[in-house]
Amino acid sequence: MKDKSIRAAFFLCGFAAFINLYATQGILRELAVAFGVSAERAGQGVSATTLAVAIIAPFVGTLAARFNRRDVIVAAALASALPVVWSAHAPGFASFLAARFAAGVLMPFIFAMSISYIGERYHRERATEVSAIFVAGTTLGGFAGRFVTNLFTSLLGWRHALDIVAVLSFATGLAIYASLPASGTVRAEGSCATKTQWKLAMRGPVLASFAVGACVLASQVATFTFVGLRLTRAPFDFSTAGIGAIYAVFLVAVVVTPISGRMARHRGPRDLALAAVGLAIAGSLLTLPDSVGAILVGLALGSTAVFVEQACANAFISHAAAGARTTAIGIYLSCYYFGGSLGSVLPIPAWHRWGWAGCVAFVVAAQALAGLLVFAFWRPERAAGRSDARGAPGQSPG
Numbered sequence: 001m002k003d004k005s006i007r008a009a010f011f012l013c014g015f016a017a018f019i020n021l022y023a024t025q026g027i028l029r030e031l032a033v034a035f036g037v038s039a040e041r042a043g044q045g046v047s048a049t050t051l052a053v054a055i056i057a058p059f060v061g062t063l064a065a066r067f068n069r070r071d072v073i074v075a076a077a078l079a080s081a082l083p084v085v086w087s088a089h090a091p092g093f094a095s096f097l098a099a100r101f102a103a104g105v106l107m108p109f110i111f112a113m114s115i116s117y118i119g120e121r122y123h124r125e126r127a128t129e130v131s132a133i134f135v136a137g138t139t140l141g142g143f144a145g146r147f148v149t150n151l152f153t154s155l156l157g158w159r160h161a162l163d164i165v166a167v168l169s170f171a172t173g174l175a176i177y178a179s180l181p182a183s184g185t186v187r188a189e190g191s192c193a194t195k196t197q198w199k200l201a202m203r204g205p206v207l208a209s210f211a212v213g214a215c216v217l218a219s220q221v222a223t224f225t226f227v228g229l230r231l232t233r234a235p236f237d238f239s240t241a242g243i244g245a246i247y248a249v250f251l252v253a254v255v256v257t258p259i260s261g262r263m264a265r266h267r268g269p270r271d272l273a274l275a276a277v278g279l280a281i282a283g284s285l286l287t288l289p290d291s292v293g294a295i296l297v298g299l300a301l302g303s304t305a306v307f308v309e310q311a312c313a314n315a316f317i318s319h320a321a322a323g324a325r326t327t328a329i330g331i332y333l334s335c336y337y338f339g340g341s342l343g344s345v346l347p348i349p350a351w352h353r354w355g356w357a358g359c360v361a362f363v364v365a366a367q368a369l370a371g372l373l374v375f376a377f378w379r380p381e382r383a384a385g386r387s388d389a390r391g392a393p394g395q396s397p398g
Helices: 003-018 028-035 044-063 069-079 081-088 093-121 124-156 158-179 194-201 204-231 240-266 268-286 292-320 322-343 348-354 356-377 380-384
Strands: none
Touching: 003 069, 003 093, 003 124, 003 158, 028 093, 028 158, 044 093, 044 322, 069 081, 069 093, 069 158, 081 093, 081 158, 093 124, 093 292, 093 322, 124 158, 124 240, 124 268, 124 292, 204 240, 204 268, 204 292, 204 322, 204 356, 240 268, 240 292, 268 292, 268 356, 292 322, 292 356, 348 356
16 A cells, blocks of 8 residues: 555544544534523533543553454544444433533554554654644644534534534544555554553653643643634624634645645654744744734744644654554543643733733743753654664554
């Protein structure tokens, strides 16, 4: 099978992992009316999904250890259509939340197994490039889930809009099945004792990577949570539709992230991540003036930097915890989303006191901390350690 087809398959894996994650974020008013709850409570549909991700992700490696990676990815991608249909036709709000939780349970099996498979198939430098392609897929999937749901809600109603998302999820699963080669069983993690897997996942550089993920998503969530509040006020006075349109800046990352991955093939994830930290900080500072153009450019730079940082973290962890890739990526996912939840809460005092400037200060601090961790811990000799002493970087030991 041609490598281009395999890379396209990993792009689709990223798309499948994220198309359902934020699909209901833009239809909170419709959900509130349908279920007789407040719009704020309707937002629990997103929280239920991310909570499920955080709970199940650390255990994906253990749960899926005996199965072929491709089979797990394809099964989860195809099955993810079911909770979307369930949520589309849920008779009550409790049933809707249960469906959204079920969607979150499946997502880590696509994400963690895909990153683990990339690390198993490719050497370290090439893995960074392919991880960037995967993350570009997650970016498009996150945008498509919001866009498709909102578009068809206005045409057909929210229930049928989610039906269409379910069809897209199922079709993506079929495309992954057709384009992703079988990987064999997960021998590396299946042959290790559970204690050994967790020991590999708890090494210093890997722990630092978990903190990097938390900082990265905290900065992203803080940015897009409070920029919406800023733009609804004078002198901008954006409408609700206008606020939703700013998510289109994510599309820049779909193009830039794979390009940056190719550029990093000969430098490794550390240099690329440090460059992305600088880009994120610069983008955040660009949003300070009361200029819509400057704000949009800053948001595009900052969001693209975050996705590049995520691709680098995926690649680094896959190499540094070669004997327990899926477990380590699962823990990373939990930390990543935990950091995201903090990003919507921790900046509140600074927002109340200094407004947008306070939020920017939080983002800069979070990114600076991520940069310090990368600089201190992401060194090649530390990444290698003992975890892959039995095999070449990017190959599955055992």
